[in-house]
Amino acid sequence: MIRFLFKGLIRDKHRSLLPLIVVALGVMLTVVFHSWLTGVISDSIEYNARFTTGHVKVMTMAYADNLDQMPNDLALLNADSLTVALKKQFPGMEWVERIHFAGLVDVPDRSGETRAQGNTIGFGIDLFTPGSAEIDRMNIRKSVVEGRLPKQNGEILISNELASDMKLKPGDTISLISSTMYGEMAIYNFTVAGTVVFGTSFLDRGTIIADIADVRQALNMEGASGEILGLSQKGYFDKNEATEIAAAFNRNYNKPADEFSPVMKTLMEQNNLGALVDYSSVILTVLVAVFLLAMSIVLWNAGLLGGLRRYGEFGMRLAIGEEKGHVYKTMIYESLLIGTFGSLAGVALGMVFAWYFQHYGLNLKGMMQNATIIMPTVFKARITPVTWFIGFIPGILSTLIGTMLSGIGIYKRQTAQLFKELEA
Amino acid sequence: MLMAFKLALRNLIGAGLRTWLNVIVLSFAFVVIIWHKGILDGWDRQARTDMISWEAGGGQYWQQNYDPYDPFTISDSHAPVTGTLQNMVGHGTLTPILITQGTIYPSGRMLSVLIKGIDPAQKILAIPSAMLDTASGDIPAIIGTSMAASSKLKTGDHVTLRWRDRNGAFDATEIRIAGIFKTNVPTVDGSQIWLPLSKLQQMMLMPGEATILVCKQRNESFPAAAGWKVKDLDFLLADMNNIIKSKTAGGMVLWGILMMLALLAIFDTQVLAIFRRQKEIGMYVAMGMTRRQVVALFTTEGAMHAVLATLLGAVYGIPLLALQAIRGISFPVSGSDYGISMAERLYPHYGIRLIIMTILIVMIATTIVSYWPARKIARMKPTDALRGKIQ
Amino acid sequence: MKLLLAILCLSISSAYAQYPDGKEILKKIDQNLSSDNRIFTSKMIIHGRRTSRTIESKTWTAGEKKSFTEYLFPAREQGTKMLKLDDQLWIYSPSTDRTIQIAGHMLRQSVMGSDLSYEDLMEDNRLLNHYNAVVTGAENVAGRPCWVVKLTAFDPNMAYQGLKLWVDKERNIPLKEEMYAKSGTLLKRSELSNVENINGRWYPKKIVFKDMLKDGEGTEFIIGNIQFNAAIPEYVFSKANLKK
Structure with missing residues (x-):
């Protein structure tokens, strides 16, 4: 029977094509809407997670108290072994060590004396370990405007703005002046591999990005790091997951009496992002609900229309002896088929767009100076498990309801009248 | 033209539930777009006012x-x-x-x-x-x-x-x-x-x-x-302006999707209407209307959805949005945590220009989607249409 | 203004007629502590929040404006050299082979996390050149009778506009110093001990500094060898010497 209906649908384009297109488009819009909204709403959160807070972050308690001073003298001394333990105990997260530091960038003239100086805030991240996701995580690859990514130890990236202020070019040498973990003065030479623009002036004013191994050497931090970031393998912040992991970690490792014992904080406990996370999920739910309602009405209407246009055909079928119930049933089955295939096509199509927006984003320029929160300028969609099935709700359900309603007409009208509509 | 308008309205109302479903969806799109933009504008105004009164002054x-x-x-x-x-x-x-x-x-x-x-x-x-x-x-x-x-x-x-x-x-x-x-x-x-x-x-x-x-x-x-x-103020408020611009840009995509949703409904309706009412079209032509007039009639019918949606949107939208504009929307997030100016209670601002612009855009878009399937009419032979032969 | 100050000083000193003249004491202190030039090795113990650490260095100074320091320990710092001429400071780091000029504002920063700024560490100001002094009493410090001397800067550029010294009556060196803000708030306190007689002058070889506004245990500064009025060739205080 399904096969029969299927053939009918394929052969009679009028019965199938337009409704199918409408359902597919509707479902596609739903998928794109959901992924876009999820992406845009959580983008500032994820951006912060990738650059500063992680989904969870391990620091010493003393470091956490003075976070904005980047107090590397209060860093985690045994960060290496701690990271190994974290990877083993919580494999659901990716654990990365970072050193965040402040200092001066000093540019020498030909005789090695100071030619220019500028303030900098630096990130020591894992640039060179094969498989390290840090470069992509911080979107560094696409941020390079001049030169290239660092290829070997001793090479760094520097904000384009700072570089042009100090007339630096890729290949030039600079010295970083900072203080080591023990408070000594740290002077370390780097070669500029390339310059970067992140699009947020918070970072663009004067950032350098170096490999963590170099930074450790520069700041005398062998085996230590300021922060260990945990980022969920899921690719987005999961409140429950993060809270559970943080609680489990703190039970084992945190000793409130020792200010240098490690403490794990979730993203929600940092930079006051907690309220934003909660708020975002409420907004997301409300907007998706409104959209689903609207889309359901549209597809319901489409189902209704699809039924109406075939009243003539039903008249004929009733005239040649088919029962009303049977006509009604085939109609429902057909709408289910259309709903299913339309939804599948819609999800597939929507996912293509969603994927594109997730990977490449849409560059909607708008920079922020003076921000303590990092804001994105490229908006990106995000595909979550919900995105995969949310389109089926309006796609199948609404089509079905629409068809059911229009089908009632079959019972209400006389066969003769329906037959007449065939003439019409 | 007036006749086309009256006729269109009568046809539309006559279609009952189908019309109203479309109108409801379109009015949703309307209200949500105005609401969203109103919040952004309200935020913009409030932030500018705050920045001026607390920090920037008049320059x-x-x-x-x-x-x-x-x-x-x-x-x-x-x-x-x-x-x-x-x-x-x-x-x-x-x-x-x-x-x-x-x-x-x-x-x-x-x-x-x-x-x-x-x-x-x-x-x-x-x-x-x-x-x-x-x-x-x-x-x-x-x-x-x-x-x-x-x-x-x-x-x-x-x-x-x-x-x-x-x-x-x-x-x-x-x-x-x-x-x-x-x-x-x-x-x-x-x-x-x-x-x-x-x-x-x-x-x-x-x-x-x-x-x-x-x-x-x-x-x-x-x-x-x-x-x-x-x-000057343009310099001092540049950060703020950029944030608002970026928020507006992000919102624009949502409005676009919302509009497409509503337009999809109208497009579908128009296609069906033209399919089912061939005899009627043939009749109009037979009675002496030019094809262009018939196309205009059907386009008007489709575009009329927007008029009805404006009215419907006004019925529930005005009280809803007005209430928010007066009471404000409470934000649990304090903007000062993010280095930007954001009040805890936000008063959306709905400018006349914003409302008129939105209405105009919706009308134009609706007209285009209505016209698109209606072009088919112009290619019909009235005799075939009368007999309902062309599909 | 100066006249007024002089009258004020005079009237105060007459009120404390039984005490010696402040300026005389300063002169004697300067004779002990200051010299045309000196060469010394020193050890600085910095008590941080987490660990204490020691830095050893050798310093050459001449007059009030020139100073040259070479770091000897820890290994990481070894060979790092600093040259200060007037308000300018250069640092040479051997690992990078760079001579870096440190801007004026850095001079006021703490040296390697200690309670001392570069200024504190590298300046050898003769008290007499910058301060007026009045003896206000007599107290015992570490079991030794001392004059309590209040110093007021007449040079507005001095970081500490007010000083209070407890000066050993017999040996004419301060055993305790307090540094005050202009308005009179106590900012730092240092205690001087291990007084030795070197070539006829008394010299405290250990100083403990403490920033009084901040929690913490302070910084110890211990002098090893010290040589006064040695023949220091002029090239020591040249930038060329940094790279040597």
């Missing part, structure tokens, strides 16, 4: 060395206020602010702060400087709530402030927290304390000097003053 003069992003410039960024500028200060159209660096020691901790001196009698900025006007001998200071939280200081607390005067000599004294103010503008709050201007000038050995001067009104032309750079 500023900066001492030529002053660069707020380079802390090392601050010790060299002060100059006597003389000539035209002094006259303007005298007339109350400018207020000077002296900015220096210092360290406070709340309970043995060290905190670097910006010290800002402001005239207690000034009326240009919303900083409650009047609280600094005390007769008692000690040095009063006011701080913002976020500074109070990070330094753990309360009203009435005393704290040691250490600074170096213009010669580099250390000086330190106890200051008394005379008041704590709440502001949506984080750039006048975090890591800074406000002192009476004359006191700070005295402390720094910089009598009559200032770092920036804040104008009262938005000036069209700022009198030039040697050694001072003019920073």
